[in-house]
Amino acid sequence: MCAASRLLCLCDVMPKIELSTRICLVVHHRELTRSSNTGLLAHRALVNSEMRIRGEGREPLDLKDLLIPEYRTFLFYPSDDAVELNKDLVGEQPTPIQLIVPDGTWRQARKLHSRHPELKHVPRVKISAANNSIFQLRAQSRPERMATLQAIAYALRIIESNLVAAQLMKLYHLKIERTLIGRGLLRQSTERAQGNEELQ
Numbered sequence: 001m002c003a004a005s006r007l008l009c010l011c012d013v014m015p016k017i018e019l020s021t022r023i024c025l026v027v028h029h030r031e032l033t034r035s036s037n038t039g040l041l042a043h044r045a046l047v048n049s050e051m052r053i054r055g056e057g058r059e060p061l062d063l064k065d066l067l068i069p070e071y072r073t074f075l076f077y078p079s080d081d082a083v084e085l086n087k088d089l090v091g092e093q094p095t096p097i098q099l100i101v102p103d104g105t106w107r108q109a110r111k112l113h114s115r116h117p118e119l120k121h122v123p124r125v126k127i128s129a130a131n132n133s134i135f136q137l138r139a140q141s142r143p144e145r146m147a148t149l150q151a152i153a154y155a156l157r158i159i160e161s162n163l164v165a166a167q168l169m170k171l172y173h174l175k176i177e178r179t180l181i182g183r184g185l186l187r188q189s190t191e192r193a194q195g196n197e198e199l200q
C-alpha cells in the first residue's frame with residue numbers, strides 16, 4: 001500500500017513506461033521527504049530507471065558501475081561545458097542513452113562535480129529552449145528551475161517521443177493539482193470564485 005494520504009496518492013494515475021533510455025536519479029535523502037519532490041514520481045513511472053540515495057550517515061555514492069558500454073551515458077546538468085541535448089546528439093549513435101539526473105536543488109547538484117570524480121569524463125547535457133507549449137503551464141523562465149519530472153519529460157521528448165513526454169507531464173500536472181488540493185489552496189480559490197459570483 002502506498003504511504004501517501006488518499007488525496008495525494010497518485011497510484012491510480014501512475015503510468016508504467018518501458019523505454020530503452022535509462023534514467024538514473026541521484027537524490028539527497030532529505031529531498032525525498034519534501035512534498036515538492038517529483039523525482040520519485042519519475043522513478044515510479046519509468047520502468048527502466050533507478051534511484052541512488054545519498055546523504056548523512058550513508059556511504060558516499062560511487063556511480064562508477066553506471067558507466068557500462070550498453071549505454072551512452074550523459075549527465076543532465078547545465079554546466080558551461082554542457083552540450084545541447086537535441087535530436088542530432090541522440091542520432092549520432094544507435095546505443096541507448098542513460099541519463100544521470102541529479103534531483104533536488106541545483107545548488108546541491110552543483111556539488112556533483114567534486115562529489116563524483118568518477119563522472120568527470122561523462123559528457124554533460126542541457127536543454128536550453130524549453131518553450132514548447134506543453135511546458136509553459138508553469139511558465140519556467142529558466143530550464144534549471146524546472147521540477148525534476150518536468151526536466152525528465154523534456155529530455156525524453158527529445159530522446160524518445162512526444163507521447164512519453166506528454167504522459168510524464170500529465171502526471172506532473174496531476175501532482176501539482178493534488179498537492180494544491182491537499183494544501184487547501186485549490187478549493188479556497190474555487191470558493192473565492194463562487195463568492196465573487198454572488199457579489200455580481
Ligand SMILES: [Zn+2]
Pocket residue numbers: 001002003004009010011012
Ligand atoms: Zn498511492
